[in-house]
Amino acid sequence: MHRTLPVLLLALVPALASAQATDAARALAQDAVIVDTHIDAPGMLMDGWKDLGEEAEGREFDYPKAHAGGLDVAFMSIYTSPRQDDEGNAWQAANEMIDAVEALAQRHPDKFALLRSPGDVDTLRKGDRVLLPLGMENGAPLVDDLANVQFFFDRGVRYITLAHSAPNRIADSSYAVERKWHGLSPFGRKVVAEMNRLGIMVDVSHISDESAAEAIKLSTVPVIASHSAFRHFTPDFERNISDELAKAIADKGGVVQVPFGTAFVNPESAADTQAHFRAINDFNKRNAELKAAGEPLQDRAAFEKDWEESHPARQTPIEAVLDQIDYGVKLIGIDHIGIGSDFDGVDGELPDGLRTTADFPNLVAGLQARGYKDEDIAKILGGNLLRTWAAIEAGAAH
Structure with missing residues (x-):
């Protein structure tokens, strides 16, 4: 199933496979700026409020776990489903989730701060705060009103995943059998242009290859894949990014953010998904x-x-994620790889050693064991995403 022999062997002995954090790994995790572009905590807050400023049992993201793992910038996923789109309440649901994130930050100003610009990271994270920018997963809340792009920008949204698991008014989904647009819709092209104008990152995770290719081509600034693994390991799984599209993202100065969920990094789990x-x-x-x-x-x-x-x-070793990062670095270069875990969004189906935001030092240890220099690990952990975000913001200024 396109998995290397060492990983197959490690899968048989997961206790030995999981990278164990060393003092050096923990130190780097605390020193580097770690940016995770996809955490589904807002959806969990809507299912039932849990104070994520304290230890939240059963949650993969909360302040104590994030602080222990060295996480600095946690993009909160404002996810709406195709069903909510069909029922006409995606706009309302998105606003309620944004309200919940704002409430969390307001309750704990010593632990959290809302983040709207990469230029504010160093200032706002002082005092060990975890910063909370917003990423909209599925453009459904835009409905068919271009003015909503500005509306959600004003509310703090800094990337939009154009579609999710079904075609919408903007783009086709990688999961859906139906291909409505075979690229972007006429409205979708206007959305991409408006996102460029405002400085909202165009996110091509979840969308079909045709839609992603057109979005990358039309964008006047870099684009991102907020949580997409590499299809090299899962050849029949369009949800993961192709080599061709990954190269196009890199050529434009963007980043591919590698997720941790087994549905993306384990070939058998991807087939199940x-x-x-x-x-x-x-x-x-x-x-x-x-x-x-x-x-x-x-x-x-x-x-x-x-x-x-x-x-x-399916039980999966942390090496599956490390293999994804290795492949991406070799394919598109060290400057174009980052992390978008999908914590709290995959029903706990995560690799050994990467179960919560407290586990980032294990990822660092695995990269160090594979020979990555600390300065390159820092790029993967967050430097690359912050550089790309700054370039998109600068593009909007012009």
Whole structure:
């Protein structure tokens, strides 16, 4: 399944495979600026408020864990689903999540601060604060009103993932069977131009290859993939980025942010994830047919329960993430790789040694063990993303 022999062997002995943080790794994690471009904490806050300023049991991100791991900049994912888009409440849901992040920062001004510009990182992180910029996962809250790009910029959104798991008014999804636009929609082209004008990062994670290629080509500034692994390891999984698109991002000065979720970095888990979305598509079609015929609908909860029982989580070593980083560095260069964990967004399906934001020193230790220089590790941890964000911000000024 395109996994190297050493990783296959390590998968058999995960206890030995997980990188263990050394004093040097912990020191670098605290000294470097760590930027994680994708943490799904806001969605968790909407499911039931948990004070992330304190230890939050069962959560992968909270202040104590982030502080222990050296995390400085944690992009809060403002995620809305295709269902919310269809039901017409994506705009409201996005605003409620932004409200929740603002409330978190207001409750703990000594622990958190909202971040709107890369130029403010050094000042705002003093006092061991964790900084909270916003990334909108799915452009559905824009609805079909271009003025909403400015609206959400004013609310603090600094990247927009153009679509998620279904085509929307902007772009096609990598997961969906249907390809509505075969690139960007006419509205989507205007959205990209407006994002460039304002200084919002264009994020091509989740969207189809055709949509990503057009977005990269049209953007006048660098673009990012906020949480995309490399398709080299998962050749039939379009959700991960192709070599061609990764090179196009790098050629434009952007970054590919490697996620940690096993659905992206474990080939078997990626196949399960792709099959799940295909099965959901079939399930929805079947229910539409049943509804049209006036017959009882199939139960979605029962479908999901059966799926989870027949597709258990797969144990994955931290080396799977390290292999992704290695491959990306060799493909597009050390200046174009970063991290976008997807913590709190993958139902706990994470590699050994990378279970929470406290575990960043384990990643650092793994990179050090593979011979990376500390200055290059610092680029991967956050320097590359901050450079790209600054370039996009500067492009907006012009």
